[in-house]
Amino acid sequence: MTNSRFAVAVHVLTLMAWSDDEPLKSEQVAESVNTNPVVIRRMLCELAQAGLVVSQTGAMGGSRLARKPGAITLLDVYRALEFRGVFSLHRQPPSRRCPVGVNIETVLGNVLDEVDSAVENVLEAITIRDLVKRLKPCVSVEVAARNGTRKHLNGQGQARLVTEKVTASNTKLGRALS
Amino acid sequence: MTNSRFAVAVHVLTLMAWSDDEPLKSEQVAESVNTNPVVIRRMLCELAQAGLVVSQTGAMGGSRLARKPGAITLLDVYRALEFRGVFSLHRQPPSRRCPVGVNIETVLGNVLDEVDSAVENVLEAITIRDLVKRLKPCVSVEVAARNGTRKHLNGQGQARLVTEKVTASNTKLGRALS
């Protein structure tokens, strides 16, 4: 798959799990993912339709997980994005005058189903909570490294237009992102 | 995956297995796959580089399997086409200023490796010979049906420019395709 939709969706949900129940703005998420906020909102709509996140419009709005991270599997994410399977069949159907062409789609379809099942079994066994857990050791290493080289790693952020009022942007993840 | 390269490659190899050792011309294969001969030749080059087929240039040339169908697994095909894995990571790397973004690629990479392994295990267990076997029952049903409706199903082929000499086109699969 040339596409990173799955990776981005998992990233987004993991970010929300990381930030507990605090709603995130699409702009914050976009900054972490390193893309455009509209791309994120588009994806959040899909995830919301699948019941994985809930969003709120208006000032102080944002999105958060609809369930606990342990109750969201990567299979849920995969299905939310409506992938059609790992491989595709022929774009245009093979010749019906050829004894192989006429039936290869059926046979291949069975193979692709087998592959898809295998993929789904793996994805079903991993939850967003698992990913957060896997993330934590990496991050503490990272934080340790960062403490040793504070001058290098701090201060490379662009100036953010954050007021000093206590807002959602001024909480745990908000600070991490700004 | 939006692409049908895998399906086409498997189709091609199955076709060659079906036709035993008789070399097939790219035009014949293209007719079965319902695409352009150059698309087939391009793919045959990849399969040849991977050691799955051998081709011969010149008159009376064509391509055939380099090994017995039972010695070619779908994993061989998958690898020949150099897929990079079932999913991709982010196109552009996530923010290094975000505690999630900075490590999500590592964590996701592990997940994608797990998925890829699962896919490869399935593909490794299926050979081209298996597919030919799976094909055969379908085809006999098809042949039976065709015999009942011969007038409909015959004669819809375009006129082919086949000489009546005994050529490769005049053998088992050649007849089926013409």
Add this chain to the structure above:
DNA sequence: CGGAATTGTAACTATAATTGTTACAGACTG
């Protein structure tokens, strides 16, 4: 209430991968 902040969404453009097409040089057969 009115203004500011955010999502949802439409309508584009841009980018990238695959697929399809034309053309032709080089290899092989008879």
Add this chain to the structure above:
DNA sequence: CAGTCTGTAACAATTATAGTTACAATTCCG
């Protein structure tokens, strides 16, 4: 030598994804 094929380059067409701009609708807060 004449005719058949593959290998390959070059380019157009198609499709999916990603990015951008714009704006209506919703919600919060003073």
